[in-house]
Amino acid sequence: MLTLLNPSALLALLGLLVPVAIHLWNRRPGREVAVGSLRWLAAGANRRLRNLKPEQLWLLLLRTALLAVLAVGLAGPEWRQVLPGGRGQVLVSPELIGTPAFAALRPTVDSLRRRGYALRWLAAGFPKMSRAALRVDSVGPRDSARVLAAVSKSGINFQWARVQQAAGTFPEQPLYVLTPATLRSFQGLQSGLPATVTWQTLPNSASATWVQAAGFRADSLRLILGQSNETRTTFRTISIKRPQPGAVVRLAGLPAFRLEIGASGSMLRPVQEGSAGSYQPLPAIPVRSRPLRIAIYATAPFALDASYLKAGLRAAATGLPVPLALQTTATPPTPSTAPDWLFWLSDAPLPARWREAMRRGTRVWQEAPGPGVPDKARLAVTEADEVPVSIFRRSTAQPNSAVASLPLWSDGLGRPVLSHRTLGAGAFYQLATRLNPLERTGRQSFLSGAAAQAAPARLHR
Known part of the structure; x- marks a missing residue:
């Protein structure tokens, strides 16, 4: 459907009257005819006014066409795809696929799909989600390439802006948005959203534990451990006996670390255990020895x-x-x-x-x-x-x-x-x-x- 961003600019079409008036009144001089009497001049003038006709029609059409194109250009024509009026969109964040919370909400998503809602990923371009990906609760082969290409690390942190973009992409359509309940997803300015948006945040049961910092105190090794889940991030401090250089430090829920002492200082370096294919390298943790x-x-x-x-x-x-x-x-x-x-x-x-x-x-x-x-x-x-x-x-x-x-x-x-x-x-x-x-x-x-x-x-x- 062709729409105009600035319809009031069409008033410039009134300028088409200008070339028409020029061609009607700017007539070439008539031929001089010698007559013996002036009694017929008044009647001839009246007939000339009654027979006004435009001349040089191709020049008139060219001038009017240029003015019409200029007026339509100022009006800002834009082609928009006409979407079904009763159709809505279900926008799902890729981070939710495979989580228990999303699996529990599957009946609601299926109900919306039966009502004509389209399933899309909440990512750049809003690519469509295949039914296979929804059925197995995972990003299947048909979706993985498009999702990986559309999802960026910075975009995940600005879900509010992404939903605003979706509201402009699908105007006048109900949107049902599903995102994780993580605070990092709501960075940036948060202006108002239209009433057509229904936003539901789902908890992510995944948790992570890591070593935040480490340092020597007398004969002890003091470690600050961090743990994060969908509700909060907490830290706790533990102290263990100071290990010897080269010794392996084992902590519950964490990979093993080896204490290395070099010219640049002491480091806790993760020890690779298990098959090499399943190992993901972790950064070494510096161990402070001074205040x-x-x-x-x-x-x-x-x-x-x-x-x-x-x-x-x-x-x-x-x-x-x-x-x-x-x-x-x-x-x-x-x-x-x-x-x-x-x-x-x-x-x-x-x-x-x-x-x-x-x-x-x-x-x-x-x-x-x-x-x-x-x-x-x-x-x-x-x-x-x-x-x-x-x-x-x-x-x-x-x-x-x-x-x-x-x-x-x-x-x-x-x-x-x-x-x-x-x-x-x-x-x-x-x-x-x-x-x-x-x-x-x-x-x-x-x-x-x-x-x-x-x-x-x-x-x-």
Whole structure:
């Protein structure tokens, strides 16, 4: 069906009257005829007006055709495929195939399919799902190539934007969307969706366990183990007797690790067990042997920010595999004595020479400079029972768009609150608000006090 994006532009077709008028009135001069009397001139003029006819018809048609094409072009013609009015779409995220939750919802999907709904993958291009893939609860050969080509790692994290795209692709059609109930799937801005969208999130029973960090403390090896499922991510700390170099460390639910000590430091390297075909290489885990050195540079206006930050860091130190060496200074530190972490709490810009220190492994946290602008938002929660943190002020400084950054914390509207970008072996963190619960005027909050103390602990998690 041909539709016009700007139908009002068709008013330009009124311009077709212009070449018609030119061809009617711009007649060539008549031939002069010598007559002996003027008594017939008035009658001849009247007959000329009654016999107005366009001349040079091909030139007239060319002029009118050019004006008509211009008017239709301004109207924005677009060809859209006409879809059945009573038909709907079932959009399924590929991550759900094979999960128990999706198998339990199969009767609902079958009922919608019998009513005329089409089955499609929630991926780029919305490719159709074969009935064989639905029947066996797996991505079959007929679907695997199309799904793997349409699904991207970044697209899985922006399901909201994908559903908005589907609502525009299938206008006026009911959409039944099925996605996993994972928070990472809802990044980006989240504007309103049409009433035709029915969205159901399904739990994913899969869980994962890994070693987050490791370090030596006296005669012990301290390990921080992480575990994640569909509801939350938790961490716990265990200590075992310090193994000898080359010894194998075995933990329940985890692959075996071998302790290797080399010139670059100590490492826990996964040990390959079983057949080589089923083995998936895992990265080695560095084992720290010295304290974690953190420096806080805070000017006078950021003194209260520094106090909340120190409280949060001391609380988070209980979960570190190594002791914490914390230093607060009002003198700008130099990169020659670069710590593991630098918290830059100042309106002054971060010196460019710290870029090389970040390439060598230093991580820099910079708080938002200036007073910012008022805002009313809440930090997006990462756990089901977490209390949302209120954010009352945001920075007006624009991040460096030339360097790609990844939002670690976002508010309920999908706007980044804490952004992160990797730089060599280190990283740079930009906070879009203030840890100070009171503005300099003492009347307006930036971030709730409890959240300010918990912020470093949340970053550690």
